[in-house]
Amino acid sequence: MVKIGIVTGSTRKARVNMQVAEWVKDFAEKMDLEAEFEIVDIKDYDFPMFNEDLPPAMVNKQYSTDAINAWSKKIDELDGYIFITPEYNKSVTAPLKNAIDYIGPEWGNKSAGIVGYGSTLAVAATLSLRQILSNLNVATVAPFGAFSLFTDFENMSTFKPAEVHNATIENVVATTVSWAKGLKTIR
Numbered sequence: 001m002v003k004i005g006i007v008t009g010s011t012r013k014a015r016v017n018m019q020v021a022e023w024v025k026d027f028a029e030k031m032d033l034e035a036e037f038e039i040v041d042i043k044d045y046d047f048p049m050f051n052e053d054l055p056p057a058m059v060n061k062q063y064s065t066d067a068i069n070a071w072s073k074k075i076d077e078l079d080g081y082i083f084i085t086p087e088y089n090k091s092v093t094a095p096l097k098n099a100i101d102y103i104g105p106e107w108g109n110k111s112a113g114i115v116g117y118g119s120t121l122a123v124a125a126t127l128s129l130r131q132i133l134s135n136l137n138v139a140t141v142a143p144f145g146a147f148s149l150f151t152d153f154e155n156m157s158t159f160k161p162a163e164v165h166n167a168t169i170e171n172v173v174a175t176t177v178s179w180a181k182g183l184k185t186i187r
């Protein structure tokens with residue numbers, strides 16, 4: 001059994017992010033894999049903009065506030081992640097990048113899938129996130145979700161994904177889970 005965190009990528013009040021995260025969680029649970037899925041909402045953690053004295057790799061998982069220690073513990077206990085990311089100016093949101101930057105070794109030697117959405121399918125954000133995660137030794141799986149604000153959301157606000165995406169999302173989830181199992185053996 002592996003534990004996979006479905007990590008949110010937007011914190012604004014009117015975000016559509018949580019709808020996509022919940023849909024992916026339901027979808028993944030129906031696949032009946034040897035895996036548990038939980039939503040890890042970056043909005044639940046009180047992060048100021050990163051301004052620590054030392055970079056995360058030098059602090060041995062002991063951080064300056066309870067919120068960051070709680071974030072560290074949560075990310076540490078997971079075996080893999082599925083990031084749900086919108087695209088803001090051709091990359092991920094500042095809150096997601098900030099949350100990733102706060103900790104370091106907790107991410108390492110784990111797998112990740114990416115599910116993006118946006119008016120241009122969040123392809124640029126997905127590529128940017130792959131590059132960020134590679135620096136933390138996170139292995140991102142090849143398939144990725146690419147939902148359109150125009151055709152997978154009603155009125156650009158209610159998530160109604162086209163069925164054509166199902167095979168890809170299945171691939172994202174299955175590969176993330178199998179790599180999570182494989183990478184567990186080297187941690």
Ligand SMILES: Cc1cc2nc3c(=O)[nH]c(=O)nc-3n(C[C@H](O)[C@H](O)[C@H](O)COP(=O)(O)O)c2cc1C
Pocket residue numbers: 010011012014015016017018086087088089090091117118119120121122149
């Ligand atoms: C600051 C900002 C920049 C954006 N830049 C892009 C972009 O580069 N590409 C894109 O497809 N959509 C872009 N969008 C549109 C978002 O994809 C869209 O607003 C989406 O609903 C945001 O996700 P959220 O509602 O979960 O926050 C941008 C939105 C904001 C607020």
